[in-house]
Amino acid sequence: MCQQEQQYEQRKQFQKSAPDLECRKQTQDPQGGAQWCDDPQRGVRPVCDSGAPILSVGTDSGARRARSATPAEARSQTLHAVGRVLAPRDRNLARGDCRVECRELAAKKGALVLTPYRHYAAAEKEDLLALVDRAQVLWPERPLRDILADLGLPRGTFYAWQQRAARGQLADRVVVPEAPRVPPTPDEVVRVVHYAEAHPLLGYKRLTWALVDENEAFLRPWMVYAILAEQDLLGRRSTTFQALHRPPEPDHADQRWHTDLMSVKINGRWFYLIDVLDAYSRYLVYWEILLTARANAVVTAGQRALETLERPRRPGEPEIVHDRGPQFVSHEWRVFVQGAQVTDIPTHAHHPQSNGRLERLHRTTREEGLTAAESDDLYRAEETLRRWQHYYNHERPHSALHFLRPIDYYRGDPVARLAEREEKLRRAAEQRAAYWQAKKVKC
Numbered sequence: 188m189c190q191q192e193q194q195y196e197q198r199k200q201f202q203k204s205a206p207d208l209e210c211r212k213q214t215q216d217p218q219g220g221a222q223w224c225d226d227p228q229r230g231v232r233p234v235c236d237s238g239a240p241i242l243s244v245g246t247d248s249g250a251r252r253a254r255s256a257t258p259a260e261a262r263s264q265t266l267h268a269v270g271r272v273l274a275p276r277d278r279n280l281a282r283g284d285c286r287v288e289c290r291e292l293a294a295k296k297g298a299l300v301l302t303p304y305r306h307y308a309a310a311e312k313e314d315l316l317a318l319v320d321r322a323q324v325l326w327p328e329r330p331l332r333d334i335l336a337d338l339g340l341p342r343g344t345f346y347a348w349q350q351r352a353a354r355g356q357l358a359d360r361v362v363v364p365e366a367p368r369v370p371p372t373p374d375e376v377v378r379v380v381h382y383a384e385a386h387p388l389l390g391y392k393r394l395t396w397a398l399v400d401e402n403e404a405f406l407r408p409w410m411v412y413a414i415l416a417e418q419d420l421l422g423r424r425s426t427t428f429q430a431l432h433r434p435p436e437p438d439h440a441d442q443r444w445h446t447d448l449m450s451v452k453i454n455g456r457w458f459y460l461i462d463v464l465d466a467y468s469r470y471l472v473y474w475e476i477l478l479t480a481r482a483n484a485v486v487t488a489g490q491r492a493l494e495t496l497e498r499p500r501r502p503g504e505p506e507i508v509h510d511r512g513p514q515f516v517s518h519e520w521r522v523f524v525q526g527a528q529v530t531d532i533p534t535h536a537h538h539p540q541s542n543g544r545l546e547r548l549h550r551t552t553r554e555e556g557l558t559a560a561e562s563d564d565l566y567r568a569e570e571t572l573r574r575w576q577h578y579y580n581h582e583r584p585h586s587a588l589h590f591l592r593p594i595d596y597y598r599g600d601p602v603a604r605l606a607e608r609e610e611k612l613r614r615a616a617e618q619r620a621a622y623w624q625a626k627k628v629k630c
Contacts, residue, residue, distance in 0.1 A: 189369050263630035312348050315340065371410055378404045379414045387423045391415055400630075434532075437467040440597050441496060443506040443532075444472065445545040446489070448480055448514070449552070453562045460552075461485060463492040464545050466508070468596030469585050471548070476569060482517035493527060506530040510542055551579075 307315075316337070334343055351357050371379075373485050382403055383394055395411045398404040406414075415421045439442045443466040448459050459480045463473040473492035477484045489507070493500075507524070509515045509534050526532045534541035556575035562568050580597070584590040588601070594603050 223466065229358060231311070272442050306359050306361070312357045313352065314346060316345075316352060319345065321495050336344065336345055339390050351566040371404070371406055373404060375404045376414055379406070379411055380420065381420075382424065383415060391421070440465055440467050440470070441505050442467055443504075443508060444492070445542055446492075446506045446515075446599045447510060447542055447549070448477075448485070448512065449549045451476070451562060453565050458565070459484075460549075460557075461488045462545060462548055462552075463489070464548055465593075465597060466544060467585060468593045469544070469548075470597035471579055472595040474572060476572070476574060480514060481520040482514045486519045486523045489523060490527070493529075503530045504526065505567070506532050508532045508534065508542055510539070511536055 293543050304524040318339075319331075319334055319338070322329070323331065324333075332342060335345055348357065379398065382398055383389070384432045386394065386397070389397060391412045392408050394415075395406060395408045396413070398406065412421075423546065445466055446461065447566075448461050451458050451460050454474075461477055462471065462474050464470070465472055473488070473495055475488045475491070477488065507529055509532070513518060515531075515533065521531075539546055556579070557568060557571055561571045580593050582592065585593055588596055589605060591601055591604055
């Protein structure tokens with residue numbers, strides 16, 4: 188293989204690894220330079236056997252060569268090189284067909300073209316420096332200034348990027364100058380503070396222009412804001428609403444109940460499932476499938492839930508937490524709360540997290556309890572819910588109860604159950620260690 192063929196193969200390899208540059212056809216050199224080549228590659232101009240290597244980056248060096256010839260010769264050579272056909276345009280062609288096939292391709296969008304007065308990212312600068320180094324390796328006979336000229340990269344900029352790359356500081360530091368700010372005088376600060384204390388309902392912007400209109404202080408809004416922030420006067424307006432707060436956790440069973448309704452479809456008809464859940468033990472105290480969601484049906488279900496209690500209730504207990512549904516704000520419900528001597532706790536509107544424990548129970552019921560296959564008949568659905576209630580309360584470990592059963596907290600001693608569990612694990616660990624020790628002695 189001759190030296191020219193080796194150089195051609197090296198350049199083909201470079202074309203594959205180089206960035207996605209726009210491939211443009213080489214114009215004929217009026218001085219007898221390189222001629223046309225077959226099978227042009229993307230990224231680098233076609234290079235012939237004779238002629239200097241040319242690196243095209245968004246510009247047509249043939250056009251620059253054509254400037255050295257006469258205008259007529261340059262135009263003729265350029266048109267011949269790029270293969271343009273100067274024919275009358277057919278007005279019947281569609282807009283997208285106006286560019287003929289043999290005309291020179293336009294610069295591809297996204298090609299590596301240096302644009303003056305543009306800030307390049309550090310990664311782009313690294314690509315350009317690597318491209319120049321690669322070109323110098325493949326074409327050592329070509330001067331660096333010609334490679335930089337083809338790229339449109341000034342030599343000063345190139346050397347500056349090289350020095351910054353050696354220091355690891357290729358990224359540009361964009362410094363936005365700030366105008367010097369003159370702080371307010373102590374007298375202006377005192378006036379703003381006194382006026383703000385006398386008008387607690389005014390925000391800092393309204394306060395700013397009120398001070399200007401009453402000739403008290405002539406400051407900008409940001410200056411007034413800084414004064415109020417420094418004097419801790421931004422939140423001087425008293426709140427008129429009750430902020431959301433989490434009530435203390437219950438410490439015994441039947442202290443707080445959660446209740447709500449859930450729609451269930453049984454045999455093509457909608458029913459309403461009401462659940463009553465103990466907040467301390469997650470014990471499902473009562474459930475019932477209602478034919479309607481009227482207030483009297485909900486009150487009757489609440490009375491039946493109270494009748495399930497086996498021991499005396501403390502005054503004001505249980506506290507019944509519910510959303511502000513129409514059943515729980517009705518006259519019948521208020522009469523029930525007053526007659527049963529329980530505490531009514533409505534949650535904040537549009538805040539289902541306040542009743543989240545029961546909402547999670549409804550999700551578990553849909554996923555594990557009453558499935559679609561078991562809701563084809565009302566009596567079958569009720570029997571399924573009875574089994575589900577027993578399984579949920581007595582057999583299913585609950586993640587919020589250290590994986591104990593709700594019955595362990597509702598009517599049992601959870602501390603003793605946890606201690607018993609730890610004792611079992613300790614004894615098992617001792618037996619396991621003794622087993623492996625005996626096996627080791629035998630070996």
